[in-house]
Amino acid sequence: xxxxxxxxxxxxxxxxxGLLALVALGFVLIYKGTRAINFATGEFMMLGAxxxxxxxxxxxxxxxxxxxxxxxxxxxxxxxxxxxxxxxLAGQPVVSVLxxxxxxxAFLHGMVDAIWGGQNLEMPQMLPRKPLIWGxxxxxxxxxxxxxxxxxxxxxxxxxxxxxxxxxxxxxxxSDPITAYALGIDVRRTQQLTWxxxxxxxxxxGTIVASISSLSxxxxxxxxxxxxxxxxxxxxxxxxxxxxxxxxxxLESIAVGYFxxxxxxxxxxxxxxxxxxxxxxxxxxxxxxxxx
Amino acid sequence: MNPSPLLSVEDVHLRFGGIKALGGVSLQAKxxxxxxxxxxxxxxKTSLFNTISGFYKPQQGRIQLEGRDxxxxxxxxxxxxxxxxxxxxxxxxxxxxxxxxxxxxxHNRMAANTLxxxxxxxxxxxxxxxxxxxxxxxxxDFLEIDHVRHQxxxxxxxxLQKRVELARALAMRPKILMLDEPVAGMNRxxxxxxxxxxxxxxxxxxxxxxxxxxxxxxxMDISNHVAVLNFxxxxxxxxxxxxxxxxxxIEAYLGVRESQTAPGQGA
Numbered sequence: 300x301x302x303x304x305x306x307x308x309x310x311x312x313x314x315x316x317g318l319l320a321l322v323a324l325g326f327v328l329i330y331k332g333t334r335a336i337n338f339a340t341g342e343f344m345m346l347g348a349x350x351x352x353x354x355x356x357x358x359x360x361x362x363x364x365x366x367x368x369x370x371x372x373x374x375x376x377x378x379x380x381x382x383x384x385x386x387x388l389a390g391q392p393v394v395s396v397l398x399x400x401x402x403x404x405a406f407l408h409g410m411v412d413a414i415w416g417g418q419n420l421e422m423p424q425m426l427p428r429k430p431l432i433w434g435x436x437x438x439x440x441x442x443x444x445x446x447x448x449x450x451x452x453x454x455x456x457x458x459x460x461x462x463x464x465x466x467x468x469x470x471x472x473x474s475d476p477i478t479a480y481a482l483g484i485d486v487r488r489t490q491q492l493t494w495x496x497x498x499x500x501x502x503x504x505g506t507i508v509a510s511i512s513s514l515s516x517x518x519x520x521x522x523x524x525x526x527x528x529x530x531x532x533x534x535x536x537x538x539x540x541x542x543x544x545x546x547x548x549x550l551e552s553i554a555v556g557y558f559x560x561x562x563x564x565x566x567x568x569x570x571x572x573x574x575x576x577x578x579x580x581x582x583x584x585x586x587x588x589x590x591x
Numbered sequence: 592m593n594p595s596p597l598l599s600v601e602d603v604h605l606r607f608g609g610i611k612a613l614g615g616v617s618l619q620a621k622x623x624x625x626x627x628x629x630x631x632x633x634x635x636k637t638s639l640f641n642t643i644s645g646f647y648k649p650q651q652g653r654i655q656l657e658g659r660d661x662x663x664x665x666x667x668x669x670x671x672x673x674x675x676x677x678x679x680x681x682x683x684x685x686x687x688x689x690x691x692x693x694x695x696x697x698h699n700r701m702a703a704n705t706l707x708x709x710x711x712x713x714x715x716x717x718x719x720x721x722x723x724x725x726x727x728x729x730x731x732d733f734l735e736i737d738h739v740r741h742q743x744x745x746x747x748x749x750x751l752q753k754r755v756e757l758a759r760a761l762a763m764r765p766k767i768l769m770l771d772e773p774v775a776g777m778n779r780x781x782x783x784x785x786x787x788x789x790x791x792x793x794x795x796x797x798x799x800x801x802x803x804x805x806x807x808x809x810x811m812d813i814s815n816h817v818a819v820l821n822f823x824x825x826x827x828x829x830x831x832x833x834x835x836x837x838x839x840x841i842e843a844y845l846g847v848r849e850s851q852t853a854p855g856q857g858a
Contacts, residue, residue, distance in 0.1 A: 464698065464719075471684050471695050478682040481644055483670030483699030483763065 307436045308556035309549060314438065316548020317446035318507060322525040323532060323540035324453055325501040330534045331473045332493030333385070335396040340501055341522030342407035347373045347502020348422065348509040348518060349415055355423045362423055369506060370499050377498035381491050404519070412516050425510035441511045452503055456496065457537060469493060524564070531571045533584020542582060547571065596655075597622040597799045598643070598674075598767050603652035605635075605642055605823075612638040614823040615652070620767060620801045620816075625793050627810045628803050629834075630820035631843060636803045637679060639820065640771050643801075644676055645669045657766070671699040673766030677759075677773065679803075681752045683744040689755050690740045693730060696762030697722045730761045734788060750781035757788065768792070770802040774809060782806060786813055811835060819843065 322344065329337040337343075350372040354365030384403060388396050426444040430437050460466040472479040472489040480486050501522075508521055528547045532539030547567045554566035574582070596619035605613040613635050620626040628636050641647045643654055645666035653662040661669055675696070683692050700722065731737050734754050739747060744755055753773065760768055773789065774782040786809050792798040793813075804810045810817060811831040819827040819840050827837040834840055 467687075467691060467695060468698055470687070474684050474686065475682055477646065478678065478684070479695075480646075480666045481670055481676055481678075482695055482759070483667045484695070485667045 303435045304556065305553075307438075308552045310436060310438055311442055312549035312552025313545050314442045314446040314548075315552065316545035317449035318504060318544075319525055319528050319548050320541045320544025321449035321452060321500060321504045321507075322522055323528045323544050324456070324537060325497045325504065325522075326526070326529040327532075327535065327537055327540045328456075328493055328497040328500065330529075332469070332490060332497075333396070335385075335393055335400065336526075336529075336534070337497065338397060338400040339404035339407060340497070340525075341519030342404045342411075343373060343377070343498050343501035344505030344508065344522060345516060345519040346376065346407055346411060346505070347498070348505035348514055349411055350502070351506045352415075352420055352422055352509070352514055356420075362425070365423070366506065369502050373498040373502040374495045377494040378491055381494040385494070386487070386490075408516055408519060415516075417516055420514040422506070422510040422514045425506060441507075445507045445511065448503065448507060452500060453537070453541060456500070460537075465489075465492070527568050527571045531574060531581055533581030535585050536581065536583035539581055539583030595622060596620060597657060598801065599655045600639070600643065601653050601655065603639070603642055603649045603654070605638055605647055605649045611823055613642065613649070616820065616823070616825050617652075618818050618825065618828070620799055622799050623793065623797045624815040625789065625800045625802065625813055626816045626818065627814040628801070628818050628820060629805070629807070629810055633822075634820040634843075635823040636820055637771060638823075640676065640769060640803060643769065644674065667699070670763060673764075674769065675760040675763040675765030675767070676769035677753075677756045677771055679771040679775065681749070681756055683752055683756055683759070685743075685745045687744065688741055689736065689744055689747070689758075690726075690731075692744055692755055693726055693740075693758045693762050694722065696759040697726065697764075700764065726762050730758045733791075734758050734761075750777050750784070753777065753781075753785065754788075757785075761792075765798075767799045767801060770800065770804075772803055772805060774804065774806050782809060789813060 322340065325340045325343065326337060329335065329340075347369050351365050351369035354360040354368035355362060358365070358368070360368060380403065384399060385396065388399060426448070427440045429440045431440060431443050432438075460470055468479070468484045469489045469492060471482070472484055472486045473493070476486045479489075505518060505521075509518055525544075528543045529540060531547065532541070532543030550567040550570055551563050554562040558566065598620040600616060600618040603613050603616045605611075616635070616639060618626075618628070618639070628639065630636050638647065642649050645661075645664060645668075649662065653660050655661065656669070656672060656674060661672065661674075664672070684695070687695075727737075731740055734757065736751065736754055736758060739751060739755075744752060747755065757770070757773065760770075770789070774785045777785065789800060789802070790813050793800060802810075802814075814831055817827075817829065817831050817834040818825055819834055819837070821839075821843040826839045826843060827834050829837075
């Protein structure tokens with residue numbers, strides 16, 4: 300394989316890594332905020348995409364409004380889930396919370412299947428498909444633009460956590476809920492907001508994934524692959540999620556380029572496994588994270 | 592002359608399963624005074640603090656702040672009502688700067704949330720600036736931590752971290768300041784600095800302070816009123832001189848020898 304092809308696969312990989320990082324961010328937000336891994340992340344993605352689809356194809360909303368509709372819908376679901384499923388579990392062992400998110404995933408999966416059916420649906424086109432051509436290198440338009448959408452969402456959230464008062468309060472509550480509570484921060488509200496943010500991030504990612512391929516309940520499986528990204532980056536590190544997202548995206552693409560499509564699901568994970576042997580807490584994770 | 596109690600704890604009972612942490616404790620912190628709670632390890636001091644902050648719900652008894660019953664009130668609401676505290680172990684938010692930590696103390700005083708802040712940009716900017724200015728003047732300069740304000744708290748010495756924690760509590764502009772072992776683990780110089788800050792707060796600003804401390808010298812030097820807990824019971828209460836010579840206190844701290852008669856001479 301020559302350098303041009305290598306560069307092309309590398310670019311495709313890095314740009315598709317943005318989306319991986321976005322899905323990973325959904326995991327990281329919940330982990331930081333609640334110390335639990337949300338195994339229903341994929342279902343949130345899927346449900347978000349279905350809501351956007353419903354807004355556009357059933358309710359005949361314009362595209363932008365259907366996205367708003369999807370985000371509002373997923374926020375509502377996140378609030379209900381946090382209030383009635385997660386909050387009663389406060390103070391329970393982390394494992395119970397993990398189990399509940401798995402159950403929640405199964406429930407959402409079944410619900411989506413019952414309402415929209417299991418067949419493939421055609422999403423409205425979200426991102427320009429026109430490929431970008433730089434000399435001999437061709438980059439699919441959807442991959443290129445999905446990267447920038449993901450980057451914008453990640454950057455926006457990072458700035459929010461860095462500079463806004465609510466964002467700083469959320470960080471405080473995530474790092475030490477008791478102290479935050481004593482300072483007058485409403486920890487229940489910050490937890491609720493954490494779920495809303497994670498839900499919205501998932502919905503954006505799900506919508507993009509569905510619009511690139513197609514929409515079906517199988518979409519939720521995407522998140523499971525991203526779990527490797529999250530663990531590689533370090534469960535509680537946003538920067539780690541970005542770096543690991545780009546790294547795994549690149550590895551996947553290079554693996555496909557050199558070894559064919561089947562290598563896509565193998566090579567990156569072998570590399571992740573190897574890295575984790577050296578750094579079990581991930582690239583940028585805190586050392587004392589929970590082992591699964 | 593008797594200043595009115597700003598905070599009063601009335602007959603508080605707290606049990607964890609079969610363990611009785613507090614068995615009917617009553618205590619008052621009078622406005623503008625320094626009240627100290629002392630007692631051996633496991634006497635229930637921190638349980639008492641956690642009950643006052645609202646983390647534990649007493650099975651019986653009540654807590655009043657300025658005459659209002661706050662027993663059912665949540666911790667964050669109590670904080671907004673003017674109850675500020677520090678923790679026994681330094682409870683700063685690691686990974687944040689000193690200034691961010693301190694500004695979080697002012698969190699509940701800022702009216703606008705993010706949406707409102709976007710809608711009323713000017714007002715929230717003014718609010719932010721006013722808070723910043725007040726913190727700089729009344730907290731950072733006062734506690735002499737201006738040289739570290741942009742550092743990450745993790746890089747500070749233990750004594751400075753404790754001081755930042757006090758700064759954060761002050762940024763809440765509290766009516767009553769609760770300090771859980773403010774000088775624990777400090778060397779003598781750091782202890783003297785902290786004692787001076789606490790006294791200044793009382794004398795210059797009329798702050799009401801309730802503190803738990805093991806450093807007997809400091810407690811006796813700065814407190815107006817000392818309450819002694821042992822096994823979840825209040826065994827003595829009064830001025831430092833009174834408490835120091837109280838036979839039950841001496842017994843709780845030193846134990847009794849069989850041959851010993853009640854050591855009442857003290858002082």
